[in-house]
Amino acid sequence: MAVLLGCIADDFTGGADLAGMLVKAGMKTIQLIGVPTGLGPKDVDAIVIALKSRTNSVTEAVDESLKALEWLKSQDCQQFYFKYCSTFDSTSAGNIGPVAEALMKALNTNFTIACPAFPANKRSIYKGHLFVGDELLSESGMRNHPLTPMMDSNLVRVLQKQVTAKVGLTDYSVVKGGSGVIQKRFADLQKDGYQFSIVDALSDIDLHSIGAACADLPLVTGGSGIALGLPENFRKKGLLKTSADADKLGDAGGLRAVISGSCSVATQEQVRLMKAHSPAYHLDPLALADGKNVVREALEWAAQHIASGPVLIYATSAPEEVRNIQERLGIDKAGAMVEDALAGIARGLVRSGVGQLIVAGGETSGAVVKALGISGLRIGSEIAPGVPWTKAIFEDSTVQPLMLALKSGNFGGPQFFNEAWDYIK
Ligand code: ADP
16 A cells, blocks of 8 residues: 655654654654665555755755655655754755755645644744744744754744745634635635745644645645644545554564663663663773773673563763763763664674663664664654654564664653563554
């Protein structure tokens, strides 16, 4: 069966955010890392291709996005989605506008919306102005972002600077009228020569109305919030029937391990509480720097303990210890050495039968995913907000099944490492 929704996200965590939203709304979803070369996955409703195109040059971002679109088209996707940040992170040159325009051209369509609103995360749009909580975008912390400072909260103006087409507005007086009124506004804007509309949204009810009004648009662009309303369109057309089991990943087997390279406050506590119940091995960066084979030592240690329950292997240290190590080894060298070692340990653990693995730390997760040769993730149920269980899709299809939870440093409650196992469905 054809894939219903083909999505292109401009960064990895944004892709995961969108994939999680689609799963919650009942769509079986996988996230692929970069543009795939091979055949597509079977039995999914939505595919999210996560790029790293938010801060590339405009040309690179457009090229990569078009490649992703071509591949998604080969999967017969019925509708396409371009996902960017809910704070519309971009420079005056792009990349949101140029990528959206290039995708429209490639899809032979001349109208789309741009709606980064995500009310659940306090991003709302009123009269075209984006608010972050109670503040205008331009008065929020985003004005000081190191790569994409947002100095203007008027999204019509911001997008207009990035595109050649005309940008209009579907404001709240229209949105509150529901999907029929919104669709009429889209038609009127098109008649007047507009190719984009910023759309106001203050609540999830608005997102559902806007989603319904987008049922026949070949391309939708927005944050992850706007994805909330799209699955219902496919359901109404009789194309989506899988809502109850969208987050089921199949049987989980194998041994259990936690690898932690995060030194964030939440992870410190999670490590402390897991150590109280489970065997734990502390990876010493100075031993690594001395050339000791720490990976082998950790794997030999794990082999002795893992049969009787989850083990923890962690580099996580208190801030003063981390500072001490960074002073001795250099920040970048210490980080890269620890990431490499933890990635090597992850590879060894999976080879020796680990089938359920939690990794703590954004950079650490990136290193582990790369070392394991993972090309995609089937998204399952949430353990904590923003952290779902996933099932790894490997470049090499002979690898045994692996359930993976990739936890950003500050995510998850104190008992995350002890309780996450209960959430595998
Ligand atoms: P988070 O999501 O908490 O930011 P990351 O994995 O993204 O976690 O970043 C943590 C960084 O700190 C990684 O590069 C990791 O290798 C490094 N690191 C972990 N433990 C130590 C340590 N004890 N000393 C120095 N660096 C460390």
